[in-house]
Amino acid sequence: MSGGLLDVRGLRANYGGAVALRGVSLSVGEGEVVALMGRNGMGKTTTIRCVMRLMQSEGAIRFAGVDLRRLPAHRTARLGIGLVPEGRRCFAPLTVRENLIAAARAGAWDLGAVERLFPRLAERSQQRAATLSGGEQQTLTIGRALMTNPRLLILDEATEGLAPVVRQEIWEAILGLKARGLSILLVDKSLAEIRAVADRCVILERGADVWMGRPGDLTREMTDRYLGV
Amino acid sequence: MTAAAVQAPARRWSREARVNTALSLGLLAVPLLAMAAGEPFWVTLATRAAILALAGVGLNLALGYGGLVSFGHAAFFGLGGYAAGVLASHGMSGRPIVTWPLEIGGTTQMLAIWPVAVAAAALGALVIGALSLRTTGVFFIMITLAFGQMAFYFMVSWPAYGGEDGLPTYVRSRFPGVNTMAPLQFFAIAYGWLMLALWLSWRIAGSRLGLALQAARQNRQRLAAVGIRPKSVLLGAFVLSGALTGLAGALYTDLNRFVSPAMLSWQTSGELLVLVILGGVGRLFGPVAGAMLFIALEHLLGGISDYWQFFLGAMLLMVVLFARGGIMGALAGRDG
Known part of the structure; x- marks a missing residue:
């Protein structure tokens, strides 16, 4: 598919001498939710890092018609890509409110909107991010990404290692964001939730995309073979 | 998370605010008590502490909030110092500094000297920072040290302004309505600037620039x-850090009525780092606490032994090993 909000073609990247991506192609359309899937070490996070220009790569990356290959990471983010990195990486020395304010750019998502989406953040507003629980830190990193008022939100393992009740809260938030028309590229291993949220799936295997399609078309054989589920 | 934990930051702030107030009043009390006791020398010590604290407040912006370990801040201290010294010496002699393409003379007015000193130091910080920030970690330390040493040797080899011997200015520059030669009145100027710099630093720390700075210290990619x-x-x-340190340099020249390349030496950079670390890196009043302790140790231990810096080194070692929040950490809690 081409002409989407995000178009990636033939993405290749290395870590030193080790080849991480051998040619990944994917696209995300306006208002579309795309799930990037695959077992550990298949190149999902590397693909996201390349899209965000946090590491060098070869191949074409276009966002809203702009060629991202020569842009630094901060310019890519300013174009409208919000990243929720894996591992709940908030700004630990800052308070919850300071984390949100630091990232703020003009748009519909402001402090009030984020605190309405995650009311716990309002309760913890003056608390240092480092002292939050894992789930609260994750909602904070999602809130921080939303404060940049992105056109595309990228979530890298946003529910990994969280309690079921927090995972549920985050999946409901993702559904709410989809309903508001936000484009989302997400990496996750929760097949049931991906089936409920995603419009399309892209499966990576050893640094290359091997399957694209609707979640409903994923067969048991494919999930066994590529996802180890 | 308990309610107590949620309220903890406010409680720590209140404790830190009390310590900050005590330090402000303590530094103010020293010269007042000294004058009452007929010991004007202590006024000079308090003034020196206030000026070094001002330089430390500048360094703390880069080191404490931004995590930039600059080993070249003496360059900005010296640039401010020499800007003040050169302007004042020309102002007193009446000789112009340059005659072409237009004649620019000196001045003995602090209100004219300070902006020049701040601008010179800020420009120096812009050039040095733009090149040094291409590196991180130990390379950043080394490159700032190298720039500092370049500035030092430049002044050593510039005979027009005294070279290695330095440049005397004989009398302090003037400030409207103030007798700057009176120790207490000159202290008031230095103390006033220190309080203003602390307020500015506090405002910056809470601004989006300050938040982004603290975020950059933690992880630059995450900020990008x-x-x-x-x-x-x-x-x-x-640049802000260098400008504040440059202002302190201008005041230091007026305090001593003399400026020399020693102000730009790596030892001066080291002293500024030491007083910020002793007081508490990244703590608003850390440089104030550090400068007061540094001056007290220099005076008290210096009277006992020429090797007083041995004891200072031992103290620094203890702080780094066992009290990483410095004096402020010990008095107001580590995470204040």
Whole structure:
């Protein structure tokens, strides 16, 4: 598919001498939710890092018609890509409110909107991010990404290692964001939730995309073979 | 998370605010008590502490909030010092500094000297920062040290302004309505600037620049991922830091009525780092606590032994090993 909000073609990247991506192609359309899937070490996070220009790569990356290959990471983010990195990486020395304010750019998502989406953040507003629980830190990193008022939100393992009740809260938030028309590229291993949220799936295997399609078309054989589920 | 934990930051702030107030009043009390006791020398010591604290407040912006370990801040201290010294010496002699393409003379007015000193130091910080911030970690330390040494040797080899012997200015520059030669009145000027710099530093720390600076200290890539260019934030802080340190340099020249390349030496950079670390890196009043302790140790231990810096080194070792929050950490809690 081409002409989407995000178009990636033939993405290749290395870590030193080790080849991480051998040619990944994917696209995300306006208002579309795309799930990037695959077992550990298949190149999902590397693909996201390349899209965000946090590491060098070869191949074409276009966002809203702009060629991202020569842009630094901060310019890519300013174009409208919000990243929720894996591992709940908030700004630990800052308070919850300071984390949100630091990232703020003009748009519909402001402090009030984020605190309405995650009311716990309002309760913890003056608390240092480092002292939050894992789930609260994750909602904070999602809130921080939303404060940049992105056109595309990228979530890298946003529910990994969280309690079921927090995972549920985050999946409901993702559904709410989809309903508001936000484009989302997400990496996750929760097949049931991906089936409920995603419009399309892209499966990576050893640094290359091997399957694209609707979640409903994923067969048991494919999930066994590529996802180890 | 308990309610107590949620309220903890406010409680720590209140404790830190009390310590900050005590330090402000303590530094103010020293010269007042000294004058009452007929010991004007202590006024000079308090003034020196206030000026070094001002330089430390500048360094703390880069080191404490931005995590930039600059080993070249003496360059900005010296640039401010020489700007004041050169302007004042020309102002007193009446000789112009340059005659072409237009004649520019000196001045003995502090209100004219300070902006020049701040601008010179800020420009120096902009150039040094723009080049040094291409590196990180130990390379950043080394490159700032190298720039500092370049500035030092430049002044050593510039005979027009005294070279290695330095440049005497004989009398302090003037300030409207103030007798700057009176120790207490000159202390008031230095103390006033220190309080203003602390207020500015507090405002910066709470601004978006300050938040981004603290975020950059933790992880530059993470900051870039929210659309903020880390280098711009760090460079902005480095320039502000250099400007404040340059202002302190101008006051230091007036305090001593003399400026020499020693102000630009790596030992001066080291002393500024030591007093910030002793007081508490990244703590608003850390440089004030550190400068007061540094001056007290220099005077008290210096009277006992020429090797007083041995004891200072031992104290620094203890702080780094066992009290990483410095004096402020010990008095107001580590996370204040």
